[in-house]
Amino acid sequence: MRLLCSQCGQGYDAGGAPWRCGCGGPLDLDFHPEFDFRSFGGREPGLWRYREALPIEDRSSVVSLGEGGTPMVPADILGAKVHLKLEYLAPSGSFKDRGASVLISHARELGIEAAVEDSSGNAGAAISAYCAAARIACEIYVPEATSSGKTAQIEAAGARLVRVPGDREKTAEAVRKRAGEIFYASHYWNPYFFHGTKTFAYEVVEQLGGRAPDVVIFPVGHGSLLYGSYIGFRELQANEVIGAMPALIAVQAEGFAPLSYLWRGMEFPGSADKAGTVAEGIRVRKPARAGQIIRAVEETGGEVVEIGDDEIAAALAELAGRGFFVEPTSAVPLAALGKLGLGEGEIVIPLTGSGLKASLDVSRLVCRGKK
Ligand SMILES: [Zn+2]
Numbered sequence: 001m002r003l004l005c006s007q008c009g010q011g012y013d014a015g016g017a018p019w020r021c022g023c024g025g026p027l028d029l030d031f032h033p034e035f036d037f038r039s040f041g042g043r044e045p046g047l048w049r050y051r052e053a054l055p056i057e058d059r060s061s062v063v064s065l066g067e068g069g070t071p072m073v074p075a076d077i078l079g080a081k082v083h084l085k086l087e088y089l090a091p092s093g094s095f096k097d098r099g100a101s102v103l104i105s106h107a108r109e110l111g112i113e114a115a116v117e118d119s120s121g122n123a124g125a126a127i128s129a130y131c132a133a134a135r136i137a138c139e140i141y142v143p144e145a146t147s148s149g150k151t152a153q154i155e156a157a158g159a160r161l162v163r164v165p166g167d168r169e170k171t172a173e174a175v176r177k178r179a180g181e182i183f184y185a186s187h188y189w190n191p192y193f194f195h196g197t198k199t200f201a202y203e204v205v206e207q208l209g210g211r212a213p214d215v216v217i218f219p220v221g222h223g224s225l226l227y228g229s230y231i232g233f234r235e236l237q238a239n240e241v242i243g244a245m246p247a248l249i250a251v252q253a254e255g256f257a258p259l260s261y262l263w264r265g266m267e268f269p270g271s272a273d274k275a276g277t278v279a280e281g282i283r284v285r286k287p288a289r290a291g292q293i294i295r296a297v298e299e300t301g302g303e304v305v306e307i308g309d310d311e312i313a314a315a316l317a318e319l320a321g322r323g324f325f326v327e328p329t330s331a332v333p334l335a336a337l338g339k340l341g342l343g344e345g346e347i348v349i350p351l352t353g354s355g356l357k358a359s360l361d362v363s364r365l366v367c368r369g370k371k
Helices: 047-053 096-109 122-134 148-156 168-179 191-197 199-207 224-238 258-263 290-299 309-320 328-340 355-366
Strands: 002-005 011-013 027-029 072-077 080-085 114-118 137-143 160-164 215-219 247-253 304-307 347-350
Touching: 027 191, 047 096, 047 199, 072 199, 080 199, 080 328, 096 122, 096 191, 096 224, 114 122, 114 168, 122 137, 122 148, 137 148, 137 168, 148 160, 148 355, 160 168, 191 199, 191 224, 199 224, 215 224, 215 328, 224 247, 224 290, 247 258, 247 290, 247 328, 258 290, 258 304, 304 328, 309 328, 309 355, 328 347, 328 355
Parallel strands: 080 347, 114 137, 137 160, 215 247, 215 347, 247 304
Antiparallel strands: 002 011, 002 027, 072 080
């Protein structure tokens, strides 16, 4: 397998590749699977039913906890008919298990014995779970404010938890040194992760009976689900499973909206913005793949929008009131619905992470004023 720099085109062998190109650019897999989509149909549900489309050559290396195969349910909500895909029902409680399963399978294929990852919580919980399953030693760097539900998951899986004072970017800086010493299982630098999250697109198309939706709305920090889905829909298009690409819409939280600024051709003020958003999963000010995410949105006729905490809280209450107990970040796409002015098209919204990981936040946002 070859990796190619998305900025300068430099090639690397997957075995000895650095975590990013010498020029600083993120690496992509030079992998273009060909398959008969109908052949997946009769198999067990889950991510590995798409094995011919996944970049793992040695099947004995596959690390699986039963990820993928999440339900998609229709809902008439906030004046729109949408399909909610329940990614929070994954083994570790978020869609990140898709990426972790493929990435840690790759690590096992390489004979890796120790890995490090930095995360706002969900990716750390997923990587630590899959490392535990693969018997790979694991270190997870998190911002000190990370929800206790997520840090408990990480430590319970046996990973070494490193709490870094300051914001998400401080955590990313702190992990850099360690990334030069052991395998960096990054959910935003390592391209194998995106070839796990791309299966979200495969499942959506299968669940819609072989069609692509018109629109998919994602919460975006580092964009691991949006960009992975872009890869997935492109592969389905190349294999003539779908015709047009769905519009991919990126939703960011105020104060953490570098892509929204980039989209409008403006410079992101960065640290001049406010310190927090309730959407902890997307508190990212420097997305590694900003250019690729913007191109994916642009090419598919999507857009980038920004929403505030009050809108997130209202959408979270709406979901919780219908029985969908998700974390605040999962309410971000629904919170943007009103701003998008979408027509009659078929809309898919992933509910990315479980509310059980951040129950105190959910309680604070949804239950206030109910006493
Ligand atoms: Zn490069």
